[in-house]
Amino acid sequence: MRKEKEERKEMTLHGQDRKEERKAMTLFKSEDEMAKFMEILMELSFSSYMEYKKRLTDPHAFRLPNFGNSCYVNASLQCLFTAESFCGELSYLLDNSVHKLEDTFLRCFVELSRLRKSSEVQGDISKDSLLLALIESATDINPEFTINEQNDAHEFLCHCLTQMEESGRWLGWQEDLDPRCPVKANFKFKMRNIITCSSCGSQQNNKVEVFNHISLPLVHDSVDQCLYDIVNNPKVLESKCKVCGVECANSRWTFHTLPRFLILQLNRFKVTEYYTVVKLDIPVEIKPELQINCLAQSDTSGIGHYLSDCSSHIPHQWMTYNDELVTLTTETDVLKMRSSSAYVLLYESVSTG
Numbered sequence: 087m088r089k090e091k092e093e094r095k096e097m098t099l100h101g102q103d104r105k106e107e108r109k110a111m112t113l114f115k116s117e118d119e120m121a122k123f124m125e126i127l128m129e130l131s132f133s134s135y136m137e138y139k140k141r142l143t144d145p146h147a148f149r150l151p152n153f154g155n156s157c158y159v160n161a162s163l164q165c166l167f168t169a170e171s172f173c174g175e176l177s178y179l180l181d182n183s184v185h186k187l188e189d190t191f192l193r194c195f196v197e198l199s200r201l202r203k204s205s206e207v208q209g210d211i212s213k214d215s216l217l218l219a220l221i222e223s224a225t226d227i228n229p230e231f232t233i234n235e236q237n238d239a240h241e242f243l244c245h246c247l248t249q250m251e252e253s254g255r256w257l258g259w260q261e262d263l264d265p266r267c268p269v270k271a272n273f274k275f276k277m278r279n280i281i282t283c284s285s286c287g288s289q290q291n292n293k294v295e296v297f298n299h300i301s302l303p304l305v306h307d308s309v310d311q312c313l314y315d316i317v318n319n320p321k322v323l324e325s326k327c328k329v330c331g332v333e334c335a336n337s338r339w340t341f342h343t344l345p346r347f348l349i350l351q352l353n354r355f356k357v358t359e360y361y362t363v364v365k366l367d368i369p370v371e372i373k374p375e376l377q378i379n380c381l382a383q384s385d386t387s388g389i390g391h392y393l394s395d396c397s398s399h400i401p402h403q404w405m406t407y408n409d410e411l412v413t414l415t416t417e418t419d420v421l422k423m424r425s426s427s428a429y430v431l432l433y434e435s436v437s438t439g
């Protein structure tokens with residue numbers, strides 16, 4: 087009984103489908119016209135499919151599997167792999183170090199970066215197991231980074247740098263002497279916090295702090311203005327002046343040193359009045375180049391899906407790494423399409439003569 091009923095139901099649905107088909111066909115004056123339209127439609131979808139296929143890169147493109155919500159890991163790694171001189175320095179130092187248990191994360195990262203660089207067909211098995219071992223090693227330090235948990239790509243990126251730095255410490259890498267830690271040499275930079283009394287103008291604090299990224303509140307419509315704001319626009323702050331006793335001062339930051347690779351995090355999260363976090367899709371203009379003034383002093387020393395747009399020097403091209411889907415893109419497209427969604431930007435310093 088039940089079955090019959092179900093069958094009848096299905097049939098009526100089909101009937102409805104056919105009715106709709108007839109309705110669509112009445113839009114055309116003749117069956118010939120309909121056939122011609124279908125032909126054009128087929129051609130169009132075929133050409134866009136071919137266009138899509140063209141954008142898929144060769145089999146050597148470095149695809150990373152998603153083990154379950156691990157897109158943030160893949161996007162962070164692909165971003166770091168584009169810092170080729172950094173990967174090269176790590177690779178060289180690691181070849182000249184004695185293997186230690188504490189350097190698993192570092193070794194997995196370097197082996198993956200080597201696989202990415204090699205033009206040979208990559209062994210998927212070794213790539214997958216290296217990626218799994220890297221995630222496991224990160225989980226040992228921070229259990230949040232376990233597979234199937236959604237995490238923040240920027241947090242993972244910073245974790246990678248910290249864990250690599252930690253591994254380097256076990257291997258005897260140093261801050262200013264050889265063998266110099268590549269994390270420090272490539273990503274770390276110093277900023278000076280200048281606090282000026284609003285009343286008498288005396289400077290109270292000239293503390294120099296070390297960073298590996300800058301978090302930018304999206305208060306302007308372009309990335310360089312947001313960065314300019316952090317550096318140049320003083321913020322009012324309650325701080326008691328040692329000279330005149332007034333409790334109002336201005337705080338501003340200046341670059342003391344610049345890194346080779348600057349990580350900018352666009353702060354796209356806002357806490358609402360109900361204490362929930364919402365993502366901001368504010369479009370911001372992303373500049374392909376940033377001009378940063380560095381005032382060296384006398385003592386100079388989400389939630390969602392993540393993918394990574396990366397550029398390479400030779401050949402000069404842009405790729406979008408979306409886990410296992412790797413497609414060709416252009417700088418123009420990246421700057422235009424990511425203005426409302428870009429979250430982490432990696433800039434490389436260039437010599438200006």
Ligand SMILES: [Zn+2]
Pocket residue numbers: 283284285286287288327328329330331332
């Ligand atoms: Zn004062």
